[in-house]
Amino acid sequence: MRVTSSPTTPEDRIIGHAPAISGIRDMIGRIADTPGNVLICGERGTGKELIARTVHRVGRTASGPFVAVDCNTLTDALIGGAWPPGSMSGLQQTEERNLLDAAAGGTLFLDEVGNLSPSCQSTLLRAIEDRIAHRLPESRTAPPPPRIIASTNWDLEEAVGSGDFREDLYYRLSVIRLTVPPLRERKEDIPDLVRHFAARCSAEMGRPAPEFEQAALDAMIRHDWPGNVRELESVVQRAVIFATDRPVRVEDLTLGGSRMPTTGPYSADLRHALRDFERQHIARVLASFGYNKVATARALGIGLSSLYRKLEELGLSTSTHHPRGHGNPPVHSEESASETGDPT
Template sequence: MSERILIVDDENNIRLTLKTILEEEGYFCLLASSGKEAIEIMKGQEVDLVITDIWMENIDGIELIEYMKKHGIDAEIIVISGHATIELAVKATKKGAFDFLEKPLSFDKLILSVKNALDRKKLKEKNKWLLEELNKTTPLIGTSPLFQKLLEDIELAAPSDGRILIYGENGTGKEVVAKTIHFKSKRAHMPMVDVNCAAIPEELIESELFGHKKGAFTGATENKKGKFLIANGGTLFLDEIGDMSLKTQAKVLRALQENEITPVGETKSYPVDVRIIAATNKNLQDEIEKGNFRQDLYYRLNVIELYVPSLRERIEDIPLLAEFFVKKFAAEKKIEPKEITNEAMNILMSYSWPGNVRELQNLIERLMIMVPDDKILPKHIPYPINKTTPESEALLSLKDAKEEFEKEYITKVLKITHWNISQASKLLGIERSYLHKKIKKYNIEFNEKINQ
C-alpha cells in the first residue's frame, strides 16, 4: 500500500500543488486546511508523514508537532514556511521535525526530503520490531558438547545466505535456533516471518504463503499479501515443513527455483528475495521413501543441516536452563527468585523430558507460581517427574488435569489411526489444523512402532 502523506496548509493552491506532485510519485495524500482539521484526520486514521506550514490560525505548525509528540503519533514531519528564520528552523527540528523547507518550494528538494523522511520511518519501525523480537526470544543456553557443536554451527551458518534445514524433536527450541540465525545474519534488519505449515488448513496454505487476489476464492474479500512478499529481503521460517502437502511443496519448489511467486488468482509473478530456514521433527528421508515429501525440494532446502539435541541428550544443561527460567519468571511475575535445592535438581536431571526444554520451562513456571516457599524441594516436584511423589499430591489444577487427559486421549486416537491426521481429527470431532496445534502444544511425538 502507498505511504500516506497528510498535507497541512491554509493556502488551497499549495495543498493541491503538493498533492499533484506527490501523487505522481505514487504517494496517497490527505489534505487539511488547518492544524485543527489535521488533528481530526489523525484521530481517525494513521499517516506516515505530515507536511505542515508553520503560520496558521488557531493551531500553528509548532503546536501541531507538539500535539503529535504528546499523543504518540509517530509520523515523520516536514515543516514548510514562507517566513523562515534560522531560529524557527532550529525550534521546529528540536520539537521533532525531520526537515524544514523554505517557500517557494523546490519540488526536487521536496521529493528527496519526503523519500528520506519515509525511509527513516521504515528504519525506525524495523529497529522497533527487531528490539521486540530480541526481547521475546529465549537465548540458546548450554555447555554440553552436543549443544556447543550446534552453537558453533550456527556461528558458521548465520552470516551466509544458504538455506537451512533444522531437525529436532518438539520442544527442543528449533524456532529459537531459527531466530538466532536470523539475528546473526546480514538480513537481521529485515523481517523474519514464521509460518507453521502444520497449523494452517491445506486449502489455505497457498494463500498464506503466496497471497491472493480479491475474489480468487470464496471468502477472498480483499487482496492479501503472502508471507513470501512480507518477508521480502528478510527470512522466511517454514516450521513443520514435513507436514506440508505435496501440492504446496511443488509451489514452494518453484518459488525457490525462480525466486518469484504468483498469488492465488493472479497470472502476474512477483520477484522475491528471501532466505529460507525450515524445521521439522520428522525424518524427511523416510518421508521421501513413503512418497510424502519431494526429494527435489529436500535438496533445495537441505543446503545446511542443523540438529537440535533433545534435553535428555544434554542432561548437564538442565541446571543452567532451570536457573534461567527461574530468573525469567521471577522478573515477569515480579516475585523473588526461588532456589532449587540439590536434591530437587537431581530429580530434574534424572527425568527423560519427552517434552524437552518446553516441558522444563512449563514446570519451572508452575513451581514459581505454586510453591509458597523460597526453596523448591523434591516434594514440590510433581509425578511423574518425581516418581516418589504420590499422584494424589501432584500439583495439578483442574485445568492441568483436563489437559493431561486430553493429551492421553489424543495420543490414543493417533495410535489407533496410525497417525493419519484426517482420520484422527474426524474421530475427535475437530479440525485438522486444531489437532496439529494440540499435537504441538502437548509435544506428542510420532512413534514408528505404532505402525508395526
C-alpha cells in the same frame, strides 16, 4: 493458521554447554552471513524455533522481518496467492503480498514443514525456484528474497524415500542442516535451563527467583523429559508459582503428569510397583503427545477405549484436553472430534 512477524531479541538465546549445543552455536556463527536455506531437525519441544530466531538475529537478515508460519494449516493459496492488506497477523501491509513478499529481506520460518500436503509442497517448491515472480515489483530499493529456515520433527529423508515428501523440495530446504538434541541427551544443561526459566518466570511475577534444592535438581536430571525443553519450562513455571518464600523442593515438581513423591516408605509389592510404573509411563506418554489421547493410544499400542479405561483405573484425568503441540502426523483421519484442536 499462524503467520506472525515478531522481533528477535538477545533474550532469545541458546542456553547450555553440552557438546551438541556448543556445536550448534558454533555452526550458527559459521552460517550467519551466508544465504543458504536451513533445515532444523529435532523432536517436539527441543527449541527449533529458538534456533531459527538465533540464526536470524545474528545473521545478514537481522534487520528484516522474522515471519513464522505454522505449516500444519498452510494452503496453496496462502503460499503463492496475494493476501489483502491487514490479513497477516503482526505484519504491516499496505498492499497485497504473498508469503515470500512478507518475509522479503528477512527470514521465513516454516514450522514443521514435514506436515505440508503434497500440493503445498509443489507450490512452495515453485515459489522457491521462481523467487523473482514472488518478489515486490523490481526497483533498486526492493529487498532481497528471504532466507528460508524450516523445522521438522520427522525424518524427511525417510519421507522422501517413501514418496511422502518431495526430494527436490528437501534439497532446496536442506542446504544447511542442524539437528537439535533431545533434552535427555543433554542433561548437563538442565541446571542452567532451570535457573534461566525460574529467573524469567519470577521476573514476570515481580519477585526474586527461588533456589532449587539439590534433591529437586537431581529428580529433574533423572527424568527422561519426553516433552523436552518445553516440558521442563512448564515444570519450572509451576514450581516457581507455588514455591513462595522458600526453595523449590522435590514435592513441588510435577513430572510425567503427576507430582513427585516425597522421600519415604514405598511398597515392595510387585503388583503395586507395576501399577505405579504403568501410571507414570502413561502419564509421561500422554504429556509428550500434548494430551492427545488418540496419538497416545497409538504410541502405547492399545485402543482408545482401552486407554480411557486405564486412565480411569489409574486415577489419571480423562477430561483434560490440552492444545495439541507441533509435529503431529500430517494425516489424522481416524481422530475423533473430541481430540481435535488447534496446534500451538
